[in-house]
Amino acid sequence: MTNGTATTTDLDATLEKYRVELTGYCYRMLGSSFEAEDAVQDTMIRAWRSYDKFEGRSSLRSWLYRIATNVCLDMLTAGNKRARPMDLTESTPLARAALVPRPDSTWLEPMPDSRVLPTPADPAEAAVAKESVRLAFMAALQQLPARQRAVLILREVLAWKASEVAELLGTSVASVNSALQRARATLAERRRPDAEASVSDRLDEEQRKLLERYVTAFEGYDMSALTALLHEDAVMTMPPFDLWLTGADDITGFMTTLGAPCAGSRLVPVEVNGLPGFAQYKPDPEGGGFTPWAVQVLEISDGRITGFHCFLDTARWFPLFGLPLHLEAEADEVQQGA
Numbered sequence: 001m002t003n004g005t006a007t008t009t010d011l012d013a014t015l016e017k018y019r020v021e022l023t024g025y026c027y028r029m030l031g032s033s034f035e036a037e038d039a040v041q042d043t044m045i046r047a048w049r050s051y052d053k054f055e056g057r058s059s060l061r062s063w064l065y066r067i068a069t070n071v072c073l074d075m076l077t078a079g080n081k082r083a084r085p086m087d088l089t090e091s092t093p094l095a096r097a098a099l100v101p102r103p104d105s106t107w108l109e110p111m112p113d114s115r116v117l118p119t120p121a122d123p124a125e126a127a128v129a130k131e132s133v134r135l136a137f138m139a140a141l142q143q144l145p146a147r148q149r150a151v152l153i154l155r156e157v158l159a160w161k162a163s164e165v166a167e168l169l170g171t172s173v174a175s176v177n178s179a180l181q182r183a184r185a186t187l188a189e190r191r192r193p194d195a196e197a198s199v200s201d202r203l204d205e206e207q208r209k210l211l212e213r214y215v216t217a218f219e220g221y222d223m224s225a226l227t228a229l230l231h232e233d234a235v236m237t238m239p240p241f242d243l244w245l246t247g248a249d250d251i252t253g254f255m256t257t258l259g260a261p262c263a264g265s266r267l268v269p270v271e272v273n274g275l276p277g278f279a280q281y282k283p284d285p286e287g288g289g290f291t292p293w294a295v296q297v298l299e300i301s302d303g304r305i306t307g308f309h310c311f312l313d314t315a316r317w318f319p320l321f322g323l324p325l326h327l328e329a330e331a332d333e334v335q336q337g338a
Contacts, residue, residue, distance in 0.1 A: 130274030
C-alpha cells in the first residue's frame with residue numbers, strides 16, 4: 001500500500017521524527033503529560049489519513065503543527081486551566097496543614113525531558129527549550145487564552161515568523177502580533193517570584209554539589225542539613241493535594257510529622273521539566289525494599305533550593321518515567337535489619 005509517493009513504512013518513519021517536538025508543543029499547550037501524548041497520537045493519525053491531500057504548499061513540519069494546534073484547541077474548548085497549588089490557594093501554616101486532594105484534571109503535570117525536548121546542536125536553543133517546560137513558565141502559560149498560548153509558544157519558544165504563525169492559525173500578521181503583545185503583558189503581570197528560579201542547561205559544579213548534599217540530607221532525613229540547603233522562602237507542593245508550604249521551618253516540620261514515613265527513602269535521579277529531579281522510593285515495611293512515593297522536581301536559585309515539588313500519583317508517573325515500581329534493599333541494609 002502507498003500513501004502518495006511514500007510507502008506506509010516510510011510515512012510512519014517520517015512522521016515519527018516529529019513526535020518529540022510535537023509532544024513538547026502539545027504539552028506546553030495543554031499542561032498535561034498524558035493529554036499531550038494523546039494529542040500527538042491524534043495528530044499522527046489525522047496526518048496519516050489525510051496525507052494524500054497534503055499538497056506540499058507548506059513544509060510537512062508546518063502542516064503537522066497546524067494539525068496539532070487544531071487538536072489542542074479542540075481539547076481546550078472546555079476552558080480548563082491546569083495549575084500548581086500556589087496558583088489556587090494561599091500558603092498554609094504547618095499548624096493548619098491538611099491533605100485535601102483535588103481531581104487530576106486540576107494539576108499541571110510533570111514530564112520527562114526525553115519526551116518533550118529534542119536535542120538541538122545549539123546550546124542556546126537547548127536552554128530556551130528547557131526554560132519553556134519549567135513548572136513556573138508552564139503555569140504562566142496556563143493563564144493565557146488558548147490562541148494566545150499558541151502564538152506565544154510558536155513565536156517565543158519555537159521562533160516561528162509572525163507570517164508563519166498567521167498562516168497556521170488562518171489569521172493576519174497584525175492579529176498575531178497583537179496576540180503576542182497581550183500574552184507577554186499577561187505573563188509579566190502574573191509573574192511570580194519563583195519564576196526567577198534558574199538552573200543551567202548543563203548543571204554546573206556548584207549545582208551538582210548542592211544536589212549531592214540534598215540527596216545525602218534527604219536520604220539521611222537530616223533536617224538540619226536540609227534546612228541549610230533551602231531558601232528562606234522555599235516552597236513545597238504535593239499534588240494531588242492543594243496544600244503548599246513556605247519556608248524551611250514548615251517544610252521540615254511537615255517532613256518530621258505527616259511526612260515521617262518518608263524517613264529512610266532512596267532517591268533516583270530523573271530529568272523532568274528542564275530541571276533536576278528525583279524519583280523517591282520510601283521504605284516498604286510489608287514487602288521489604290522500597291516502594292514508589294513521589295517524583296520530586298527541584299527549583300534552584302543562587303545556590304539554594306527554592307522549589308520542592310512532589311508529584312505523588314506514582315501509579316501514573318513512575319511508568320511515564322520508565323521507573324521500576326519496586327527497589328530492592330541493598331545487601332548492607334538487609335544485614336542491618338536482620
